[in-house]
Amino acid sequence: MPGEFELIRRYFDCAGLNQHSPSVVLGIGDDCAILDLPAEQRLCFSMDSLVAGVHFPAAADPALIARRALAVNLSDLAAMGASPLCFTLGLTLPEASDEWLQAFSAGLAAEAAAHGVSLVGGDTTLGPLSITLQVQGLLPRGGALRRDGAREGELVIVSGTLGDAAAALDLLEQPAAALTPNRQQLLERYYRPQPRLELGQALLKIGAGCAIDISDGLLADLGHILERSCVGARIDLGALPLSAALRAECPERALERALNGGDDYELCFTLAEPLWQQHRESLCAWVACTPIGRIGRAPGLTDAQGAPLVASGYQHFRGE
Amino acid sequence: MPGEFELIRRYFDCAGLNQHSPSVVLGIGDDCAILDLPAEQRLCFSMDSLVAGVHFPAAADPALIARRALAVNLSDLAAMGASPLCFTLGLTLPEASDEWLQAFSAGLAAEAAAHGVSLVGGDTTLGPLSITLQVQGLLPRGGALRRDGAREGELVIVSGTLGDAAAALDLLEQPAAALTPNRQQLLERYYRPQPRLELGQALLKIGAGCAIDISDGLLADLGHILERSCVGARIDLGALPLSAALRAECPERALERALNGGDDYELCFTLAEPLWQQHRESLCAWVACTPIGRIGRAPGLTDAQGAPLVASGYQHFRGE
Missing domain, CATH: 3.30.1330.10 (PurM-like, N-terminal domain)
Incomplete structure (x- = not known):
């Protein structure tokens, strides 16, 4: 040795x-x-x-x-x-x-x-x-995508699809499951997360000021943005980007995985609507980006109907 | 929690x-x-x-x-x-x-x-x-004390005293030993190493170019300098700075502890003799510094009589 x-x-x-x-x-x-x-x-x-x-x-x-x-x-x-x-x-x-x-x-x-x-x-x-x-x-010098950079009226946008890595973790707990192409795709998402470096740099260049990567789940991580920026947000649950593999493999828990599943390492960012309209095509050239809601002045995170959304993302030590 | x-x-x-x-x-x-x-x-x-x-x-x-x-x-x-x-x-x-x-x-x-x-x-x-x-x-910009900066003819100098922390580790293995002031002093050296930040910065200011901190033992760490600088050194064993506490607590193993004991976190540096003569007083105002040998062209590390000195400092994984 x-x-x-x-x-x-x-x-x-x-x-x-x-x-x-x-x-x-x-x-x-x-x-x-x-x-x-x-x-x-x-x-x-x-x-x-x-x-x-x-x-x-x-x-x-x-x-x-x-x-x-x-x-x-x-x-x-x-x-x-x-x-x-x-x-x-x-x-x-x-x-x-x-x-x-x-x-x-x-x-x-x-x-x-x-x-x-x-x-x-x-x-x-x-x-x-x-x-x-x-x-x-x-x-x-001078620029950075910060958690405290979200402003009232901005769109909340996420890259890629959400919940795939969490669904992969479900699969790993039942190792007897046959390795279909869908399952393979979900596992790949867990094992090989893609840091969205080009997207982040492009966002900074066009004047965006706020982003976080989704490691603990959308609700938990968006929650950090809202807390640091002293704002709230409404999310349209129907707009969440879910992969075909996720819908096929866990149709009943897909939404829950997308909201609270960690390990996707997609970006969640906010952007004024005119900037989004102007740059959506160039941003989506890096990875598909989907508006899922909007920043508001009132604190808290709700769905489109105003019902509160509560994060259950993973935290070390919690509940001991 | x-x-x-x-x-x-x-x-x-x-x-x-x-x-x-x-x-x-x-x-x-x-x-x-x-x-x-x-x-x-x-x-x-x-x-x-x-x-x-x-x-x-x-x-x-x-x-x-x-x-x-x-x-x-x-x-x-x-x-x-x-x-x-x-x-x-x-x-x-x-x-x-x-x-x-x-x-x-x-x-x-x-x-x-x-x-x-x-x-x-x-x-x-x-x-x-x-x-x-x-x-x-x-x-x-432009300056740093590097392991590859030792030059032929320079003095090899160490700060503080060597071997104290290693002697403390010996003491920790016999917890029944009474806590005399000498032992207290050795333990303090192990538990509370003093990073020689002011000395390092002063050395850089006066134009020194080479140092390492002694974490694995003098011979092992000086060995890194010699290897990276493609030089050798002669060390005068009689010149090694040993604390009174070390001499009193382990008279037979004091030299061995000073040569191969880790965890002292003193600096070992090299300096042209004129620079040492010119600045010794200001350097020693931070912590006592002692010349212990000289850099030579021939590779290897020997004592003053030319007998090889072999490091037995700690390395993780070695000997497995």
């Missing part, structure tokens, strides 16, 4: 992961990494931890764990409108298995290459399996 | 931790934190993970765990000559105990205040107890 330093050299300080952008002055191998930001850019960063037995089964495919961990972390950059630059990795492992590390490193390199980010540092230690990532990205 | 969001609000988005420097545009509460760096400054960052049962006993005082985690992470900034700015916290907890969180948060706030850093984001999840921190700091 390799020691800690050899392990880093072999699996993480390698060609697939250490091809840096010019902004990275120093990467893996020193006490710190160093970035030199382009003029007029700000730094934007987010940390996510994924723990075996909580966020993924310990026996899951290491390549999928790596890809999902990085994609989920990049999704936070997407939700700010930032361009990804580099990331750090805190990896805690019960043992240094070459087979596991090989697959993990390859999955990480594939996801990193897909989004143009490099690995610049981190820490590798013994312990229960868990992965903590921090992505760093760039934002033009 | 508080839910995840309430927990963050109560213990981490609080006055002791969220008083930001003007460079922090956005802290806790959005998808990302945002920094706006002063002109002519670079960003410098490092990630460290501490795992219960590996880096600290699960039952250890939460305030001490928090202080030590942040101090150890800040020590990486010190080793680059950087000024600390802010940090992110990935906290994985088996349960949300108010008592534990209260103590942890208070310890973290005390250490953060001592070094002028604020908490700007992170992730809190269920799982086996572990703490991952990433500190962000500032470096003037």
Whole structure:
């Protein structure tokens, strides 16, 4: 088995992961990494931890764990409108298995290459399996899609379809279910979330000021926007974008999954109606976007008829 | 018990931790934190993970765990000559105990205040107890204390005294030992490492180019400098700075602890002799610094008589 330093050299300080952008002055191998930001850019960063037995089964495919961990972390950059630059990795492992590390490193390199980010540092230690990532990205000075940026009268819009990843989790609990194309598609949505980076950057460019990524469920995450922005919203439940696979696989629970299911990592954003009319075509070129409601002055979240909608999205520790 | 969001609000988005420097545009509460760096400054960052049962006993005082985690992470900034700015916290907890969180948060706030850093984001999840921190700091453009910066003929110098923390670990394995002032002093060195931030910044200012912090043992960490700088070094074992407490408590193993004991978090740096002569007084005003050897062209690390010195510092995974 390799020691800690050899392990880093072999699996993480390698060609697939250490091809840096010019902004990275120093990467893996020193006490710190160093970035030199382009003029007029700000730094934007987010940390996510994924723990075996909580966020993924310990026996899951290491390549999928790596890809999902990085994609989920990049999704936070997407939700700010930032361009990804580099990331750090805190990896805690019960043992240094070459087979596991090989697959993990390859999955990480594939996801990193897909989004143009490099690995610049981190820490590798013994312990229960868990992965903590921090992505760093760039934002033009002055702009950002913030949770406190929603304004009265703006449309509430979501990218892609909702509830698919939650339906996939249902499927994983009944592993005997035959793997139909619909089910395959739902599982793919859970295992391979797509950070909506291009959409986020496009939103920022056209003047949008508010977004969040849907990790805990639409109602919970939209709720964060409403709370931070001191506004409310009405949602047209009939307008929610549901995939054909979701409708076919769980017709009775599709709406509930779309409202409260986490792990889709789609963006929920707000936009003044004229901006939406002007740019809908260019935005939808990245991923289909669907208006589902409107921001109002009165606090709270209701359906189109004014009935309150209550979030039941996942929170760690709640109800203990 | 508080839910995840309430927990963050109560213990981490609080006055002791969220008083930001003007460079922090956005802290806790959005998808990302945002920094706006002063002109002519670079960003410098490092990630460290501490795992219960590996880096600290699960039952250890939460305030001490928090202080030590942040101090150890800040020590990486010190080793680059950087000024600390802010940090992110990935906290994985088996349960949300108010008592534990209260103590942890208070310890973290005390250490953060001592070094002028604020908490700007992170992730809190269920799982086996572990703490991952990433500190962000500032470096003037163009300068940094790097592991690859040692040059032939320079002095090898260390701050403070070596081996104390390793001796403390010996003491912790015999908890029946009476707590003499000497032992108290050694334990304090282990529990409360002092990041040598002022010394690192002073070194950078006077034109030094190379440092590392001693986390894995002098021989192992100096070895990283030699490897990265493609040089060797001779060390005068008689010159190693040993505390009176270390000499008194383990007279037979003092030298071994100083050479291979980790966890001291002193700086090991190299400096041209004229610079040392010129600035020794001002440097030692921060913390006593002791020349212990000299960089040479021939690779390898030897004592003054030329006998090879072999590192046995701790590495995760080695020997499995």
